[in-house]
Amino acid sequence: MIGRIRDKNDIAAAIARDITAEHPDGAYVNLGIGQPTLVADHLPDDSGVVLHTENGMLNMGPAAHGDEVDPDLVNAGKVPVTELPGAAYFHHADSFAMMRGGHLDVCVLGAFQVSTAGDLANWHTGAPDAIPAVGGAMDLAIGAKRVWVMMTLFDKQGAPKLVPECTYPLTGLGCVERVYTDLGTFAVGPGGLQVLEVHGIDPDELARRLGLLDAVGERRT
């Protein structure tokens, strides 16, 4: 079964499903700014997943609304959030030590490009007039035990974002383990590309559109 093309909520749900299934005893997870934050909405209450935000908190709750808004309690995207029971606050050096030291189980990031070897490009378009701004992207990319990317498979011009080699400036080398997209889920890394799932497209057609005809691996769907 090929299934239908996934929207961003479907992708987030698939990531939430895999985090839960592959970490039955709970997991410490960082969700990058933007679409990855949608993953939180799909985690069951009893998943045991604890969210980390790199600006100094574990057990972050959902976005704050109305009276809950506290300017001293924001996530990495500077959006007001809430605190769950069992939360802990710490300073920036401790927070990034936690990340860099490999204590997070999963980190989900957006990307401009991911290479089949797992290289990540998600901080800079390379445009000459762009002001470079990296934030915590490079620390996140190399920190978590497993780095997963959530993105559309093609950009607005139709160019693949899963590529043999990144042309955008890199965020990290060989750091991505898995890529969740609207058209399929892929394993990347030293073993090369593996198609895990496809959605709304024939696998061979997908490989052709990606320009990665030799990319045939195990398929779940």
Add this chain to the structure above:
Amino acid sequence: MIGRIRDKNDIAAAIARDITAEHPDGAYVNLGIGQPTLVADHLPDDSGVVLHTENGMLNMGPAAHGDEVDPDLVNAGKVPVTELPGAAYFHHADSFAMMRGGHLDVCVLGAFQVSTAGDLANWHTGAPDAIPAVGGAMDLAIGAKRVWVMMTLFDKQGAPKLVPECTYPLTGLGCVERVYTDLGTFAVGPGGLQVLEVHGIDPDELARRLGLLDAVGERRT
């Protein structure tokens, strides 16, 4: 005036006097294990001196007695102590970061030998059967803004402990600024030896006994 030879309480009192006089706005001070702890007894209550113990505390109080004894509250010598208002606890890495980062104003240490260049030997006699044990001595030696030594000027065999060059294994290089002894107080360091005070002995006789005849500097007493 030559004055009388000082006992360990006199030496501690002189150190306390100088800490207070030279740091009128208060000071953060670490007193090494053993005789340097006597300095605390001679600090006026309003001196503004805050004591650090490297096992993770600022604003340590005097030794604990009777009901005050708490096995969870000890100093670097593992002696039960007390807590003063304004105290703070922190872990070992933070405590030694505080020390190594140069945040302590004064550290007072005992010594086997100090060289006129300010080298310190206070952790190991060099005896072949001695079990080496350094504790925090090397971190303290290089950490504080000013490292002062408190010791007798001659050892039990009558050999000077203030020497042109240390023969005992070193704790730190060029780290000592001042040496307080029973017979005198000395400045040491890159500028060489300077006699600041003598006690119970003629300065020239002192220089002769030390074997440092060219060591003639400014004298306060």
Add this chain to the structure above:
Amino acid sequence: MTARICDGYDEAVAGTADGSTVLVGGFGMAGMPVDLIDALIRQGAADLTIVSNNAGNGDTGLAALLATGRVRKVICSFPRQADSWVFDDLYRSGRIELEVVPQGNLAERMRAAGAGIGAFYSPTAVGTPLAEGKEVREIDGRTYLLEYPIHGDLALIKAHTADRMGNLVYRRTARNFGPVMATAARTVAVQVDRVVETGALDPENVITPGIYVDRVVAAEQERAA
């Protein structure tokens, strides 16, 4: 020297020299020491290097300081934001220097400054454009870059409560860079919501011990009270 409780923000930033490196706390507006920044603008020091996570939002605080033209260089992780127009304009017209540092390296480099570490090997940014010019070393099968400390002449920090010895506690994620910057600067000025008597803070819960703090200012209504 123990901490001094100041009468106002101006006293807390007095004596800042031209050419100083100033560490400015905050992550966005959380923990941003706006009143101390305003005082630094009034104080007038120029040719500054600012180290902060961002490079100003809107027209106030850090953005207002940049707008004075007295900042030569910004060291930060994320200058570009929806409302960073002051910085953007200075940068695009070549009137300000920028050193972009990954957020974790930024925090760790200041931590190293405060902890007396000469340099350290970080795995962050290996193989990226931000590795350019940095010494590379393989240790135990992994590649690292050599990173050096960032020392400040002055740190401006916002905390929640101080006691009279300068012990500090923060509030929620407004803690962020404050405790790290407090260790890394020669002079540390802190604005707090309130100052309590020494002994009122639980020693187990002090986040920044007073040894790191030089000058404390309570919020204006608190001082007036």
Add this chain to the structure above:
Amino acid sequence: MTARICDGYDEAVAGTADGSTVLVGGFGMAGMPVDLIDALIRQGAADLTIVSNNAGNGDTGLAALLATGRVRKVICSFPRQADSWVFDDLYRSGRIELEVVPQGNLAERMRAAGAGIGAFYSPTAVGTPLAEGKEVREIDGRTYLLEYPIHGDLALIKAHTADRMGNLVYRRTARNFGPVMATAARTVAVQVDRVVETGALDPENVITPGIYVDRVVAAEQERAA
């Protein structure tokens, strides 16, 4: 994986392999995880490397573990104490290896392990016999030695209170190496006086977040209650 509340000390040290490096908290008896050490003795793992500030006092705790002959090497800052006769005898008869590390470098090397730092330059021990074999480097006019991380397979820690997620608070100077060792070992076992419900600890005052904690055991009377 989130922390597990264990039924007893034996469960907390189960599966420790021969050849493991075990980080043992405590400074003298303050913060010494005596019950976990006793469990490790019962568990029977051999050929161990022990990393701790001291090398045992009297005949109990760490000293009792050394007396079993199952410790190949001790990495510590201060083995020699008035009551360290078990270690002294093993060392003098050549039955145990010793690596003496200055206390601050010991703490910082474990901190580096927990923080993903590949190595760091420390000014401690420059020019001393403990500098032998270490890489020397001059940075900004000061001399440093290159120090590498110390990773543990297991850490044994004593804290005061845990919640059910493994968040920890300590008590006074019993905190010492606990928070650092908790970051540096693959498996972290903690003995506490009591376990409270999640939400009972103030998030501002958690010293070791549960992310670092794998196994928690409450004192026996607490479990029986």
